[in-house]
Amino acid sequence: MDKTIKAPVSSTAFTDLVGVDHPIALAPMAGAVESDLAAAVGNAGGYPIMPFSWSSRDTIEAELTSLRSKTDAPFAVNLCLDMPQEARLELCLSHRPNAVHFFWGDAAPFVKQVHTNGALVIQTVSTAIDAKHAVDAGVDILVAQGWEAGGHVRGMVATLPLIPAVVDMAGSVPVLAAGGISDGRGLAAALCLGASGVVMGTRFLATPESAAHSEYIAQLIAAQHSDTLHETDLYNVGWSNAAHRVLRNAVANRWLAEGRPSNNTRHRSGETVAMRGSAPIKAYQSTTPHHSMTGEIEALSMWAGQSVGLVNSVERAGTIIDSIMEHARAALQMR
Ligand SMILES: Cc1cc2nc3c(=O)[nH]c(=O)nc-3n(C[C@H](O)[C@H](O)[C@H](O)COP(=O)(O)O)c2cc1C
Known part of the structure; x- marks a missing residue:
């Protein structure tokens, strides 16, 4: 049978x-x-x-x-x-x-x-x-x-x-x-x-x-199931009041350590951290690291679920x- x-x-x-x-x-x-x-x-x-x-x-x-x-x-x-x-x-x-x-x-x-x-x-x-x-x-x-x-x-x-x-x-x-x-x-x-x-x-x-940036993919592969954060006001530039789950990175660690400061007072607020063609990507912007982006990819919103550990x-x-x-x-x- x-x-x-x-x-x-x-x-x-x-x-x-x-x-x-x-x-x-x-x-x-x-x-x-x-x-x-x-x-x-x-x-x-x-x-x-x-x-x-x-x-x-x-x-x-x-x-x-x-x-x-x-x-x-x-x-x-x-x-x-x-x-x-x-x-x-x-x-x-x-x-x-x-x-x-x-x-x-x-x-x-x-x-x-x-x-x-x-x-x-x-x-x-x-x-x-x-x-x-x-x-x-x-x-x-x-x-x-x-x-x-x-x-x-x-x-x-x-x-x-x-x-x-x-x-x-x-x-x-x-x-x-x-x-x-x-x-x-x-x-x-x-x-x-x-x-x-x-x-x-x-x-x-x-x-x-996938169209994800290679640096983003490398971070996903290195991450454990416990390496994500669920926050509302972290990557909220461009889309606010929307909770999201992302990989914990240096940007998130600093923001958490400083007590989740508001948009205008947080570290590097308003700075350009990466580019997509001629379009600037700002610090804390809600965006997926795309393969065409250049700059500080690790500072971007690297969305990931807890299943990333697998x-x-x-x-x-x-x-x-x-x-x-x-x-x-x-x-x-x-x-
Ligand atoms: C990089 C990324 C971008 C996403 N963009 C969207 C989107 O544009 N529309 C949507 O309905 N869901 C979006 N989601 C959520 C997914 O549809 C889905 O609910 C989620 O990926 C499932 O969890 P998993 O990542 O653990 O598999 C996105 C998720 C990720 C990881």
């Missing part, structure tokens, strides 16, 4: 709904996910989500055209609702994404427009109450983001208690677990909690296909997905 358990891992309510082979989504990571990484994940049977919250019209056009030239896989686009997104949404929908994923806000006002354009609606939630609101509004897939997650983190509940609470509230709506997941054991655990898949960010930063090498995105599927199957077979 073939003891390989394929069906419970490979096919879930999520994979069936979006039409991919594996229940692994590439987290939308502004500044790190571009068409190369998204195509690599899509071609490996995962589900790429392209981040466009701060992108220009030209960038969205170029990135989605490029993605289409590299893969036929279904993909989603991601928009953060802490700023107006009507124009970007319209442009994204014209490229026929499989889904639109909303973050940091209420997807309800956009559900009808997205559905009318033939796409699914995905919403990130961080409590069961948010989940109920989204389901009642007609959202098709929920992403439950635990506070272990890297980047901007809306809630304060950890992934382990959050997933079952959201799953119980979601009914037949598939739930993806985000935050703290970097390997097959994490996928298996999420599935055991009732999730239909996972959204992984930090793990996919350390890939040759990121120990640079691997191709397809290799990561194959390995996660193999190890998740093995973990579930032991049940």
Whole structure:
């Protein structure tokens, strides 16, 4: 008898709904996910989500055209609702994404427009109450983001208690677990909690296909699970009142040691610390270290989740997905 358990891992309510082979989504990571990484994940049977919250019209056009030239896989686009997104949404929908994923806000006002354009609606939630609101509004897939997650983190509940609470509230709506997941054991655990898949960010930063700066990737590989900080007022230039999880670095250590001084009084406030082309990057700016940046990369906001402790090498995105599927199957077979 073939003891390989394929069906419970490979096919879930999520994979069936979006039409991919594996229940692994590439987290939308502004500044790190571009068409190369998204195509690599899509071609490996995962589900790429392209981040466009701060992108220009030209960038969205170029990135989605490029993605289409590299893969036929279904993909989603991601928009953060802490700023107006009507124009970007319209442009994204014209490229026929499989889904639109909303973050940091209420997807309800956009559900009808997205559905009318033939796409699914995905919403990130961080409590069961948010989940109920989204389901009642007609959202098709929920992403439950635990506070272990890297980047901007809306809630304060950890992934382990959050997933079952959201799953119980979601009914037949598939739930993806985000935050703290970097390997097959994490996928298996999420599935055991009732999730239909996972959204992984930090793990996919350390890939040759990612747009992250090499110095940032080196810091991720060196970091342990206990090397991240969850703060609201640290990297708040350009996007304030938004809690975030980042690698602890010299900038953070000094700011903490000085008692979290306010924006105007803190060390190097207003100074340019790096450049992206001709655009200056200021101290404490909310930005992802991109491979094209020059200057003090180590001083930038190096977003990372607690799962960074499981990121120990640079691997191709397809290799990561194959390995996660193999190890998740093995973990579930032991049940
Ligand atoms: C570098 C980075 C950038 C991110 N940018 C976005 C974004 O633009 N939109 C979004 O919805 N989430 C963003 N996130 C959060 C991810 O979608 C996801 O919730 C998180 O990466 C999951 O936790 P993990 O990093 O432990 O896998 C970002 C995360 C990281 C690490």
